[in-house]
Amino acid sequence: MAAAAFMLAATAATAQIRFSADFESGSMEKAELVSQETKNGKEVITYDFYSRFDPANPARPTLAPSARWYYFKMTGVKDKEVILNVKNSDARRPFYSYDNKNWTRFSAAESPDEKTIIKTYDQDEVYIAYYIPYTYSRLLGKIQEWVKHDWVDLSSIGESEHGRNMPLLTITNKNGKADKKVVYIHGRVHTSETPGSWHLERMIDVLTSDTPYANALRENVIYHILPFTNPDGVVEGNSRSNANGVNMEVNWDDPEEVTAREVKNMRAFLKSLLAQDNVDVFLNMHSQSMHQATYWVHTAETSSDYFYKNLMILANLTINDNPYFAKRDLCFSKMGSRYCEGWFWNNSGEKTLAVTFETPYTYYSQNKDGEWVSLENLRTFADHNVLALGDYLGEGAPYRIIIEEPAAAAGFQTMKDNSKFYNGTSYLKAVKDGAAVKYVFNGRKEGVEIPAGKYEVYKWAAGDNLKESKAGENEWVKVGELQHKGGKKIRYTLKASSGELVDNILLKRVN
Ligand SMILES: [Zn+2]
Structure with a gap:
């Protein structure tokens, strides 16, 4: 298979470092020796490394095959500085492993640009992968x-x-x-x-x-x-x-x-x-x-x-x-x-x-x-x-209890426009200061036992319909705490100032 072809290419160039990828998820095309020299008593060996293209796509011939993935083993590298010029893929601080289990990212110095990996290895055999393999x-x-x-x-x-x-x-x-x-x-x-x-x-x-x-x-x-x-x-x-x-x-x-x-x-x-x-x-x-x-x-x-x-x-x-x-x-x-x-x-x-x-x-x-x-x-x-x-x-109760606001409440206008990101089919807008909305979660109805204890209360701060939401909008904002003494129902009353928007709340149990 492809494995034999690249091993031949590498073997012909030098017998000292052997490349292989004949294991699960392994992949490479070939490594071509560029130079081999001795600098300050250390061997420095440079290869052009080619990752392997996927087969041509028969369903969509215009889609170019990818060669991003590489995962291969080099043998014979101990105490040598090996320079790999990555040809068909990139080297954005990929990973190496001496045991094929514990992986380390190449440092910024070892992967100084998107096409180069330079390292002197401590052991004779090393695995290199684009990212930590998941087989x-x-x-x-x-x-x-x-x-x-x-x-x-x-x-x-x-x-x-x-x-x-x-x-x-x-x-x-x-x-x-x-x-x-x-x-x-x-x-x-x-x-x-x-x-x-x-x-x-x-x-x-x-x-x-x-x-x-x-x-x-x-x-x-x-x-x-x-x-x-x-x-x-x-x-x-x-x-x-x-x-x-x-x-x-x-x-x-x-x-x-x-x-x-x-x-x-x-x-x-x-x-x-x-x-x-x-x-x-x-x-x-x-x-x-x-x-x-x-x-x-x-x-x-x-x-x-x-x-x-x-x-x-x-x-x-x-x-x-x-x-x-x-x-x-x-x-x-x-x-x-x-x-x-x-x-x-x-x-x-x-x-x-x-x-x-x-x-x-x-x-x-x-x-x-x-x-x-x-x-x-x-x-x-x-x-x-x-x-x-x-x-x-909305299904994490009783540890994260989400309660929807009522469809209507005194002192609030029910809103359904698309200018805000709100939960469900509507939200409420307070039309006067101190307008209060009551939230009730009925554990009996939901088949949930609500443990006694302290809960933090957050409201969904429904905010502007923007691709990048503003700070403080379209996120959980803490509005208070409550102590639940036990019982089937848990309640919270949220007081709003005029113009404030009200949507779902979250009661988060504090252990
Ligand atoms: Zn994808």
Whole structure:
């Protein structure tokens, strides 16, 4: 296969350093020796390194194949300075590992520009990867952990082009509420985008965990999660395509004969899901080369005002209090039938909030001097995504109790215009100072025991309909605290000054 070809090229150039990628998710094209010299008693060896292009895309021949992903091993490097000129991809501080388990980012000095990696290695064998690999074996191992819980079911939506299983996790408490909300999440369409898999893994870890909050979510929500839409691409070390070169992100409106088998499986599964139930939210999890996280928010012109407003609320909930996501980071796109979101739009309309979410590979919010993307901060980020989704659905009680404002209240005008991002179908505007609105959460009705104790109270500060929300708008703003002595109902009265807007509130339990 390709492996033999590049090894020959490297071997012919020098017998001293051997390149290989004949392991799971491994990928490279070839390494060509440029020079080999001795400087101050140290061997300095320079290669032109070529990453491997995906196969040509038979479904869309005009789409150029990607060669972003590389993951390979060099043997014979101890105490040598190795310079790699990265040819078909980039080197934005990629990662190395001496044991193929613990990964370190190359420092800024070792990866001084986007095309160069320079390092003297301490050990003879080193692995190098575009980002920390996330393999199919890793996923299968994690699935074995997740399915130990009663609230996790494992099934399959079918097989990939090369016959690999496409496992689906269904996470919910089996004896929970009868009419549950439904969330569908899928990941790893583009196989180089491993930060997205580490991020999604953490979301699944949280949703399957034995904590009161996760339990509350599972009482009220069914999560269907397909972690790998493209197992062949992952195992075979592709960058963006499936085994046949199809970029499945843009294959959703193709006729059956040029649609990837994996997309056909997903379409069939989602059709059967929509036939049974509404899907409230679909998240399409990716990673992108821009130096920021984002949601690709579909503009109101190509969706609807209601859909757009809800997307902006979900996005701003994820940004809320999140050190890795800023209001200016949101991106905007047109709804298109070739995307999975477009498929949902055509089949479910405004009823499914469908959106792509991206983590970066490099750093956050364009801040090169800030934290670079690590497994640790991806986990923190994922915790925010779980909370945001829970708050959006309003299903985290009693640990995060979301209470909608009443449809009308004395001293308030009921508003439904699209100039603000508000939750649900309306919000209230105070028309006099001291107007009071009463919020009540009935635990008996909701089937929730409300623990006695202290709760922080936040209001959703519905703000202007802007692509970049102003500070203090479209976020949770703390308005007070309350002490709940026990009992089935929890109440809060919010007093507003004239002109103040009133929308949902959040009662957050303080342990
Ligand atoms: Zn992608």
